[in-house]
Amino acid sequence: MPTPDRTSLAAIVEAGRAILEATGPSGVTMQAVAARVGVRAPSLYKRVRDRDALLAEVVQATADDLTARLERTDGGLAEIAAAYRRFAREQPEGFRLLFTASAPPDALRDAAVPVLRACEALVGADEALDAARLFTAWATGFLQMELSGAFRLGGDVDAAFDYATQRIIRALTT
Amino acid sequence: MPTPDRTSLAAIVEAGRAILEATGPSGVTMQAVAARVGVRAPSLYKRVRDRDALLAEVVQATADDLTARLERTDGGLAEIAAAYRRFAREQPEGFRLLFTASAPPDALRDAAVPVLRACEALVGADEALDAARLFTAWATGFLQMELSGAFRLGGDVDAAFDYATQRIIRALTT
DNA sequence: ACCTGAACACCGTTCAAGT
DNA sequence: ACCTGAACACCGTTCAAGT
Numbered sequence: 001m002p003t004p005d006r007t008s009l010a011a012i013v014e015a016g017r018a019i020l021e022a023t024g025p026s027g028v029t030m031q032a033v034a035a036r037v038g039v040r041a042p043s044l045y046k047r048v049r050d051r052d053a054l055l056a057e058v059v060q061a062t063a064d065d066l067t068a069r070l071e072r073t074d075g076g077l078a079e080i081a082a083a084y085r086r087f088a089r090e091q092p093e094g095f096r097l098l099f100t101a102s103a104p105p106d107a108l109r110d111a112a113v114p115v116l117r118a119c120e121a122l123v124g125a126d127e128a129l130d131a132a133r134l135f136t137a138w139a140t141g142f143l144q145m146e147l148s149g150a151f152r153l154g155g156d157v158d159a160a161f162d163y164a165t166q167r168i169i170r171a172l173t174t
Numbered sequence: 175m176p177t178p179d180r181t182s183l184a185a186i187v188e189a190g191r192a193i194l195e196a197t198g199p200s201g202v203t204m205q206a207v208a209a210r211v212g213v214r215a216p217s218l219y220k221r222v223r224d225r226d227a228l229l230a231e232v233v234q235a236t237a238d239d240l241t242a243r244l245e246r247t248d249g250g251l252a253e254i255a256a257a258y259r260r261f262a263r264e265q266p267e268g269f270r271l272l273f274t275a276s277a278p279p280d281a282l283r284d285a286a287v288p289v290l291r292a293c294e295a296l297v298g299a300d301e302a303l304d305a306a307r308l309f310t311a312w313a314t315g316f317l318q319m320e321l322s323g324a325f326r327l328g329g330d331v332d333a334a335f336d337y338a339t340q341r342i343i344r345a346l347t348t
Numbered sequence: 349a350c351c352t353g354a355a356c357a358c359c360g361t362t363c364a365a366g367t
Numbered sequence: 368a369c370c371t372g373a374a375c376a377c378c379g380t381t382c383a384a385g386t
Contacts (some may be wrong), residue, residue: 005369006370024275029358030359031359031360039369039370039371040370040371041359041360041361042361042363042371043369043370043371046369050360051360051361099319099322101322103322105326106326108324112327129327129328129329130329130333130337133316133325133329133334134312134334134337134338134341134342136315137312137315138308140315140318140319141314141315141316142308144273144315144318145314149279152279152280152283153286153290160308164307164308167345168345171341171342171344171345172341179350180350180351203379204380205377205378213351214352215378215380216351217352219379220349224379225378
């Protein structure tokens with residue numbers, strides 16, 4: 001006789017995200033996730049193939065979250081950059097995981113759309129892809145360096161972010 | 175009576191780098207490294223505190239390698255960018271590890287010097303730090319995206335690299 | 349002084365047995 | 368149909384015993 005389900009994929013993924021931010025990737029063990037959703041570790045295998053698949057679900061949920069934030073901007077590169085930075089600071093571990101082997105190949109496909117739109121408005125359709133790659137690479141690299149504490153030579157990191165945002169937008173405007 | 179050493183820290187680090195490139199970070203187990211240097215896993219703890227310390231040594235050796243390559247360029251940003259890309263393609267796993275929690279905080283301090291020099295020549299001392307952060311963030315982000323297969327929207331990735339290199343140098347020249 | 353086997357803790361994963 | 372305890376393989380790490 002079937003008993004009512006005691007958890008769900010969505011609950012498992014949310015638990016994974018919460019534990020990820022609290023402890024980093026190594027803390028996202030099957031046992032920790034299971035405990036948080038009120039179940040034993042082997043039960044998770046009814047909803048996810050293995051730990052890698054669970055992490056991939058966490059990454060996809062994080063990427064969808066990011067996409068929603070970028071879509072909520074005014075669509076300009078400056079606001080997109082600011083929203084991207086806010087996101088990375090709120091969910092540093094999730095942000096990092098986005099660019100890891102744990103990430104499913106197309107996780108960020110939707111998130112690229114608003115960036116492409118903004119770039120097409122600046123440089124036209126022909127150069128939009130190259131421009132989007134320039135902008136995305138810079139923003140992603142900057143945030144990863146900021147989060148990993150790589151900016152250790154002093155100076156104002158907020159000012160460096162604004163400096164680069166303006167120079168890049170100008171480089172894509174002329 | 176002391177017996178002659180059967181391995182060394184340098185040999186252990188080199189073994190770690192080789193295994194890293196062959197198998198990724200998860201393959202760098204104490205047993206795999208020990209086997210490669212001809213010793214049992216517990217012996218490694220005579221030279222390195224724990225696995226994290228071993229990975230930190232691997233990162234530092236990789237960073238020093240990168241510094242040497244950048245110093246061997248003509249000192250211009252275009253050549254630095256090209257050398258950085260060659261390095262990332264030759265040692266993708268080591269390159270990735272550079273921007274991970276495994277990296278010791280100051281691992282890339284020396285590698286930043288040639289970039290700062292190149293930027294100072296373009297924008298002057300006042301803006302050199304901001305400019306170096308712009309360039310480094312872009313290059314690092316671009317290479318990580320390229321290596322992780324994040325460029326999935328078609329187009330010529332080599333051309334995108336050149337496009338961005340030129341736009342960024344121009345943005346830092348005017 | 350370095351090296352090792354044995355042991356322990358911890359984790360991912362499988363599976364037969366429960367409801 | 369989902370859930371669980373028990374079991375297994377694997378890994379990091381410690382330590383007493385060897386040389």
